Amino acid sequence: MLISSWYIALISLVVGAIVYIYIWYTGANKEWGEGLKGLPMSVAHVALSHLDDRPTHTKNFRPQILAFIKCIYNENQHRWMIQHEKILDLLSQLKAGKGLVIVATVIQGKYGEKRDIVEQLRHYLKDQMITHKILNGFIDILVADNVYDGINSIMQTSGVGGFRPNTVIFDWPTSWQKYQIDGRIDDTIVSYLDSIRLAENKNFAILL
16 A cells, blocks of 8 residues: 555554544443453453363462461551561562462451441552562452451452462461460360361461
């Protein structure tokens, strides 16, 4: 076209550029919204559909980590704090910035009452993950009436398709004695052990 009629070729290029810019700004609303913003979703969908969700052979095992952390709100400093912050350092070293990392925490209460707190905590955890060089990790915050019920729910539902964790990290209780009342083990320890049993039944590797 350029050889036969250069001005028609030039007009075609200009029209093509105008159409491209129009789609860029207005978006292809028919399916994905803005065309280029929908592209990563389409790529992710194709990649996930090709992941095999069958059990992995031992020689191909790669830890995909779900780490449970306990977050505490400091009333004096008016900010969130991670009880055992070294867990994030461990995650950074284990994964070296690669593979699946999900940092999860459970807030006790009702979601309608805790919605703003959840968003504050999400932003805090994002900042902490960047600080500890966990650049490709995900955050999962669940509000539940019971903390261990929330932990069990996350373990059963985290991930999508074949992109799911196969390794779980729990905090270890700092003192077993405080959970013993009149020679009887408190329900907290029973729930903790139930969560470990669930992880074992899910065939997770367990780090404590």
